[in-house]
């Protein structure tokens with residue numbers, strides 16, 4: 001791996017990645033952190049790769065400009081929760097106030113973002129436990145436990161022992177998407193792979209899952225732009 005700075009305003013850092021499997025040059029701009037990666041065939045000359053990057057400079061800057069900005073969670077910020085757009089506010093006690101369309105943080109809480117993260121995790125736990133129970137019953141296979149994390153690399157996982165793990169940020173996605181991820185992980189209790197039998201199981205548990213899978217592919221990274229630290 002090597003880095004190259006694309007001149008211009010502003011200068012753009014491009015990471016060169018050589019790959020034995022790559023047949024041609026491909027550029028990727030991460031929506032998550034704005035990192036620009038140029039993958040090239042293992043033996044391709046570097047000068048050619050850099051010329052390619054310079055040629056695509058306009059496209060790269062366009063992609064970077066389109067990238068959504070990070071949102072520091074605080075009073076007044078709006079968050080999609082469970083399919084509702086809620087505004088963070090201060091109040092007598094921390095709660096999700098659906099009618100007021102507010103995510104209320106107790107005035108006694110020291111940190112607003114930490115309190116909001118706490119509310120979201122609790123809600124995510126309820127929804128994901130409910131969904132996992134539902135699909136596990138439908139499949140006829142129990143899981144051993146469910147844990148929540150904040151992982152960037154995956155939305156969920158299922159171990160060979162039958163332990164389910166989910167990202168609590170799924171509570172920021174439309175409810176159907178959370179349901180799909182639960183059905184997907186529960187389906188792994190029967191099929192520990194992504195073969196045709198696995199996808200047939202997902203379809204049986206949750207017919208028409210494809211739109212939700214697509215949503216996650218296209219918008220999933222946006223759920224990581226909310227920052228919950230002070």
Ligand SMILES: [Zn+2]
Nearest residue numbers: 184188193194
């Ligand atoms: Zn899977």
